[in-house]
Amino acid sequence: MNLSRRRKLSSHVETSSMNDIMFFLMLFFLIVSTMVNPNVIKLMLPNARSGKQAMKQPITISVDAAGTYFLDRTPITPTELEPELARRIAGLESPTAVLRVDASLNVQKLVDILEIGNRLKIKMVMATQAQQGK
Structure with missing residues (x-):
């Protein structure tokens, strides 16, 4: 009598680590998809022979401790500031x-100058000085 048992071969794949991999892939694609700018249009831009760029020179508006206004180192009264700025940015x-x-x-x-810049649609940047000793 043949009483030996047949051994059944079973194949089993461990998938417990697949959950971790899928989670990290999902996080990766979510983060990358928020960084992509959908409004970008890919263009082949034409070549130029000269590589010069037009440098924009900002206008400097200064007010010293005495309250004197300067427009690019030229003294100016506060009432003349807006028309002179409008002329220069034309x-x-x-x-x-x-x-x-x-x-x-x-x-x-400072607020008065910022209001003038807002009316004339000028980008305003305030110059500051770094603190000493920090």
Whole structure:
């Protein structure tokens, strides 16, 4: 009598680590998809013989401790500031102004200049000085 048992071969694949891999892949694709800008249009741009770039010179508006206004180192009265700025930015695509206001002045002079820049649609950048000793 043949009483030997037949051994059944079974193939089994461990998939417990697949859950971790799928989770990390899902996180990766979610993060990457938020970084991609969908508004980008791929273009082949034409070549130019000269590699020069047009440098934009910002307009400098300064107010010293005495309250004197300067437009690119030229003294100017506060009432003349807006028309002179409008004249200088005429024809510029994206005008930029650097504000240099003395720290001892009150904030109102700075706000007045910012309002003028807002009316004329000028990008305003405030110049600051790094703190010493930090």
